[in-house]
Amino acid sequence: MVQAANTVTAVRTIGAVTVAIAAVATRDPVLAVAAYLVYWVGDMLDGWTARRMNQETRLGAVFDILADRLCCVLCIIPLLQVRPGMVAPVAVFLLQFVVVDLVLSLSFLRFGLLSPNYFFHVHHGVFRWNWSPAAKATNTSALVLLVLLVPSPWPPLALALAVVVIKVVSLVVVRRLVPVRRNGAES
Template structure:
């Protein structure tokens, strides 16, 4: 269901100048990304599962913290949203590589997951820039179905935690099946977003 009629556009200045950049949530994003990547690289180098768990913990807790501070302090910005999306990919890529080093049997589902997350999900997450909304978290005002499937709390949890949880339990086939389902959702969502973009130009 498209809700263009309820879309509250940002002021032109907010689109032309998507900052400010020096905000508390951006600082949180920077710190949690740096720490998670360092821990992930250490886990990769030493094939240490505990360092990998620490990397994921910093990544996930920090990802929740930067979003919470942005909303709490009224510091949501389009630049911050893009920074968060890019930082998530850095954390995920390093942690995924460490996971394969620690558990080579995870290679196939992790490769499929990375392709889905780094390509499909990145394109989808950055699609909010085509509309005057602050971030993917506000995409429900553009299309509620796409938002529900990708950025609702349940969808965010399933996007990574479901796959990583299955891998942690050694359920490689289940992890791959989860990736395939998530990938199919992403492909449908991207097709829907392209349709919306083309429709908005018509």
Template sequence: MTTAVPLAVRPALLLGVPNRITLIRTVIAMVIATYAFRTGDLTWLVLGYFSYWFGDSLDGWVARRRKEESLSGAVFDIVCDRACSFLLAAAFMATYPETIGPLAIYLVQFGVLDTMLSFAFLLWPWVLSPNYFHKVDRPIYLWNWSKPAKAMNTGAVVISLLVGAQTGAHWLPYSVAIAACVVKVVSSYRLVEILCGRRPAVPGEPR
């Protein structure tokens, strides 16, 4: 027989300060992305990505400082990241049609492979979010959620798109997007191997 969670607890988890920040930063980023999509103005596109990245860092920092990290917050954050990324990518493709190819690769790796990897922490009850996946497997954590990996996952792709659009070096975003996709494929394969018992997980410290 399971014990029901008191109703009074659920709003506290869902309506905590970190989740409020996640909601606000998502709305702001998506409104800016919509305006960038309509106007085709690079300035608004850059501002949209900045608001997305800054807010994504802020909600996690506040959650850790206030000791309000939760499974619901981690899931909400992952979902909101996809919403922001997809709309910003659409605005990018509308502004620079030549970026459709590399952005399509990016959306596959981030929208499909990275989403699967990000939700994998739910399979281990003692892991609160992907930021603690080193407790399960340090290599997968280092490849996906360490600071350099997070920068590579979205930041490097977007910067390469901007550079390519401004300089005509269209090979650059393709190279970065493919490299990021390869990392997700390798990480996904390793995760499946671990889940099937064909490879031992290697837990360790994040550094």
């Protein structure tokens, strides 16, 4: 059975990628912003759909996390075309989001959780800084808005570096936590 939430994830990913590719091809900043909007709205909608329809699964959470990385990487390319002076903050952000945050986001699997949205059961601080509604709303959007609206690369670079620190500290905390054990093996 195809789950509605996973269908929303697939559709929002295809939509965001398509609009991002069109933005790259045309160098159109409006399409670049539209690509991010498709990604962000779709990302909120797939999570909402999963919870409303009681379709949350670990596989769906992993699919969503991986789709987020694909969308973000492709959506940021046209922003760099429009704002090439922002390559340093974007590079730091991408390294953080595609590598560090990916490992952190998938750490929910070690604790038998359904998704990172339930990490508050494991550690309140890590949840608050990474997956609370406020953290999720600002993790990507704040950097993208700074890249688009601020003339200097320094404020977005400072934000990107601060987020790296938060993510690395969160990873250290998570690594030190005792995972859930099933049949004598770490999950």
